[in-house]
Amino acid sequence: MSVLVGKNTRLMVQGITGSEGSFHTRQIIEYGTNVVAGVTPGKGGTLFDEKVPIFNTCKEAVEKAGANTSVIFVPPAFALDAILEAADSGVDVIVTITEGIPTKDMITAKNYLEDLNKAGRNIRMVGPNCPGVITPGFCKIGIMPGFIHLPGRVGLISRSGTLTYEAVAQLTALGLGQSTCIGIGGDPIIGTNFIDAMKLFNEDKDTDAVIMIGEIGGNAEETCAEYVKKYMTKPVVGFIAGRTAPPGRRMGHAGAIIAGGKGTAEDKIKAMRDAGIYVAESPAEMGTMVKLALDEFKAKKAKSKSTLKKTAEKSKPKSSKPKAAAKKKLKAVSKKKKPVKKLKVSKSSKPKVKKLIKKKKK
Amino acid sequence: MKIHEYQAKQILLKYGVPVQNGIPIKDMSEFDGALSTLQSHGINQFVVKSQIHAGGRGKGKVYNPANREELILDGGVKFTTDAVKAKEYAEKILGNLLVTHQTGEEGKLVQTLFITEGLDYTHEFYIGILLDRTVGKNVIMASTEGGVEIEKVAAETPEKIIKEWVDPNIGLQPFQIRRLAFGLGLEGEVFKNFVPFIKTLYKAYEESDASLIEINPMAILNDKKIVALDAKMTLDDNAMFRHKDYPELRDTNEEDPLEVEASKYNLNYVKLDGNVGCMVNGAGLAMATMDIIKLAGGDPANFLDVGGGASKETVENGFKIILTDPNVKAILVNIFGGIVRCDRVAGGIIEAAKNIHITVPVVVRLAGTNADIAKKMLDESGLNIISADGFKDAAEKITQVLNN
Numbered sequence: 001m002s003v004l005v006g007k008n009t010r011l012m013v014q015g016i017t018g019s020e021g022s023f024h025t026r027q028i029i030e031y032g033t034n035v036v037a038g039v040t041p042g043k044g045g046t047l048f049d050e051k052v053p054i055f056n057t058c059k060e061a062v063e064k065a066g067a068n069t070s071v072i073f074v075p076p077a078f079a080l081d082a083i084l085e086a087a088d089s090g091v092d093v094i095v096t097i098t099e100g101i102p103t104k105d106m107i108t109a110k111n112y113l114e115d116l117n118k119a120g121r122n123i124r125m126v127g128p129n130c131p132g133v134i135t136p137g138f139c140k141i142g143i144m145p146g147f148i149h150l151p152g153r154v155g156l157i158s159r160s161g162t163l164t165y166e167a168v169a170q171l172t173a174l175g176l177g178q179s180t181c182i183g184i185g186g187d188p189i190i191g192t193n194f195i196d197a198m199k200l201f202n203e204d205k206d207t208d209a210v211i212m213i214g215e216i217g218g219n220a221e222e223t224c225a226e227y228v229k230k231y232m233t234k235p236v237v238g239f240i241a242g243r244t245a246p247p248g249r250r251m252g253h254a255g256a257i258i259a260g261g262k263g264t265a266e267d268k269i270k271a272m273r274d275a276g277i278y279v280a281e282s283p284a285e286m287g288t289m290v291k292l293a294l295d296e297f298k299a300k301k302a303k304s305k306s307t308l309k310k311t312a313e314k315s316k317p318k319s320s321k322p323k324a325a326a327k328k329k330l331k332a333v334s335k336k337k338k339p340v341k342k343l344k345v346s347k348s349s350k351p352k353v354k355k356l357i358k359k360k361k362k
Numbered sequence: 363m364k365i366h367e368y369q370a371k372q373i374l375l376k377y378g379v380p381v382q383n384g385i386p387i388k389d390m391s392e393f394d395g396a397l398s399t400l401q402s403h404g405i406n407q408f409v410v411k412s413q414i415h416a417g418g419r420g421k422g423k424v425y426n427p428a429n430r431e432e433l434i435l436d437g438g439v440k441f442t443t444d445a446v447k448a449k450e451y452a453e454k455i456l457g458n459l460l461v462t463h464q465t466g467e468e469g470k471l472v473q474t475l476f477i478t479e480g481l482d483y484t485h486e487f488y489i490g491i492l493l494d495r496t497v498g499k500n501v502i503m504a505s506t507e508g509g510v511e512i513e514k515v516a517a518e519t520p521e522k523i524i525k526e527w528v529d530p531n532i533g534l535q536p537f538q539i540r541r542l543a544f545g546l547g548l549e550g551e552v553f554k555n556f557v558p559f560i561k562t563l564y565k566a567y568e569e570s571d572a573s574l575i576e577i578n579p580m581a582i583l584n585d586k587k588i589v590a591l592d593a594k595m596t597l598d599d600n601a602m603f604r605h606k607d608y609p610e611l612r613d614t615n616e617e618d619p620l621e622v623e624a625s626k627y628n629l630n631y632v633k634l635d636g637n638v639g640c641m642v643n644g645a646g647l648a649m650a651t652m653d654i655i656k657l658a659g660g661d662p663a664n665f666l667d668v669g670g671g672a673s674k675e676t677v678e679n680g681f682k683i684i685l686t687d688p689n690v691k692a693i694l695v696n697i698f699g700g701i702v703r704c705d706r707v708a709g710g711i712i713e714a715a716k717n718i719h720i721t722v723p724v725v726v727r728l729a730g731t732n733a734d735i736a737k738k739m740l741d742e743s744g745l746n747i748i749s750a751d752g753f754k755d756a757a758e759k760i761t762q763v764l765n766n
Contacts, residue, residue, distance in 0.1 A: 028637060054549070077603050103493055103603035104571055110498045111530040143701040145730060160646020162698040166753065169698075186645060189498045215646055218495045241649035244656045245665070252630045252645025252667045254600065255495070261513060282657050283650035284754035 125191025152177015164202025697729025
């Protein structure tokens with residue numbers, strides 16, 4: 001179920017007593033996330049809102065409160081230290097919300113995480129400068145509004161903040177719930193990039209389709225498109241923001257800049273189309289495009305299944321049944337399948353949907 | 363943050379990177395003093411260099427800002443051995459418009475000159491240091507094609523660019539510099555001078571939190587010494603907190619006055635050429651809003667990210683900035699409320715609209731908590747505000763008001 005975060009997440013909040021940290025921690029707890037600890041050096045031994053124990057170090061939070069995931073709200077000048085401390089303390093997932101971390105610091109952070117992973121750890125960082133990660137219904141780690149989300153089976157990867165919320169709201173309005181939404185962040189150096197997140201969703205049995213929301217700058221969308229072309233077994237939808245952005249200008253995000261003629265929306269869209277990704281031309285069509293991709297994918301699957309059956313029937317030696325009857329049978333099968341599709345997009349209870357889909361897969 | 367060549371060279375000099383002697387001037391009254399200082403160092407060849415935040419200065423053309431048809435001088439960087447001629451060049455460039463392939467037709471007003479020593483050299487090379495985003499490491503690029511635009515080299519003869527990636531654990535190593543040197547075909551005395559040149563240049567890049575350094579050209583002088591003849595440097599905006607002297611390096615004359623004004627209010631504004639002003643919270647959504655305006659047949663006049671909160675103050679300042687642009691015929695406000703409640707944002711918009719005289723139609727789309735209450739508030743405000751139901755509806759309503 002879901003990727004990165006879920007019902008087994010035990011969260012610690014670094015910077016829990018700061019203004020951003022405390023505000024969002026309350027929202028995170030309200031959503032139902034299991035917040036087991038806060039970390040603020042010098043405030044160890046006290047309680048946040050009279051319930052969450054605060055520790056001086058991340059190590060203590062891991063050892064005494066059993067934290068396995070960290071979210072970072074500390075200011076940019078201290079963010080590098082906070083990331084390194086979290087990684088060293090033994091957590092597996094680090095979500096860095098902080099905006100404005102110097103690139104030099106992020107080079108150090110990314111390198112340290114890579115070194116630890118080479119040595120056998122399995123740490124994944126999301127961010128910085130991102131809205132965070134949410135597995136709707138279970139666990140929210142970040143600053144996104146929880147209520148717009150709906151539990152379901154669409155994975156979402158995005159470089160943006162509010163544009164992600166827009167996409168989520170569109171999906172939810174169509175009854176398309178989300179398995180996990182990952183805001184990977186808009187900085188030049190990020191812990192989890194499009195490919196990393198796409199791989200996670202490809203391997204997640206509870207994700208049926210993925211939408212990736214990119215923007216101008218860099219070439220992460222292009223390299224992810226190559227991955228999708230080669231390995232992805234699920235339908236993928238894409239949108240790129242910044243078609244109208246002028247070259248050489250930084251559009252808000254540090255990473256959103258067309259430099260030396262590279263990183264244009266056109267290049268990215270072309271790469272995605274070449275990889276068979278459904279590209280939404282308009283940001284108003286992100287949700288409907290996911291629906292279309294899912295429907296077409298299912299239709300294709302059903303078709304290939306039915307042709308398989310057809311050939312199987314044909315090859316049977318005692319084919320006394322006329323072809324028409326076989327066709328009728330097939331029709332009946334596909335008719336039976338229809339309600340499943342409808343159920344899946346409707347808001348009906350989750351377990352039922354799951355069962356039905358499992359049956360279908362068999 | 364982009365800085366001028368003379369500022370970059372001041373930083374490089376601090377780290378021991380060889381640059382030629384030079385003095386920046388902002389007024390012709392400073393010229394004679396600058397020249398005699400250079401002469402007192404035994405310098406008798408001079409270069410008058412325009413200081414603007416754009417490349418291609420040497421091949422640019424200087425025009426009269428009062429009469430844009432009048433070509434005053436061919437070239438924004440001039441070499442001469444004649445002190446009188448140097449002054450003549452300076453007079454022709456300072457205060458006039460320099461048009462290069464990077465400035466666009468409108469050109470840039472030259473408000474600073476860098477009067478430097480003119481050096482004779484035998485070879486020129488390209489050196490660049492920047493972040494390679496794909497691997498998260500800094501990369502040093504070198505090419506024998508100095509003095510040429512590196513983008514052109516990369517497109518036409520990519521094999522002529524040699525690259526060395528710096529491992530963050532051990533930093534730039536001498537063997538990497540040697541590889542660059544041999545790759546460029548350097549030997550003997552030049553090779554010996556190249557190693558410390560790159561070493562100090564990389565140190566300057568790292569310690570000054572630069573996000574780009576380009577030395578184009580790096581020149582080999584007659585006596586085999588190496589000098590950074592030109593220097594382009596960009597500093598990481600996020601690292602300002604550890605370089606207290608960096609804000610002084612900002613030249614607001616190089617920026618659009620509206621963008622400078624917006625930055626005072628912590629608004630992220632980029633001016634564009636269209637007629638639909640837009641105000642959005644979040645950079646990605648702001649870009650997407652620009653895109654949908656275009657798709658609906660309009661043309662975005664700006665990028666404006668008012669940040670997560672979208673308070674009354676930021677909205678009011680946003681309106682002021684947008685309305686300063688005379689091309690704006692309509693405004694689209696697109697706020698995804700999220701944790702902030704839409705009715706609060708709507709209240710802010712109504713108050714802001716009352717405080718400032720808004721002369722153009724405003725289409726507002728609010729999404730998130732209490733969006734329906736917000737819509738009602740806007741509809742009943744009695745102001746020239748049209749509320750929209752969704753992203754698409756907002757863009758369509760904008761084109762409707764433009765066509766009326």
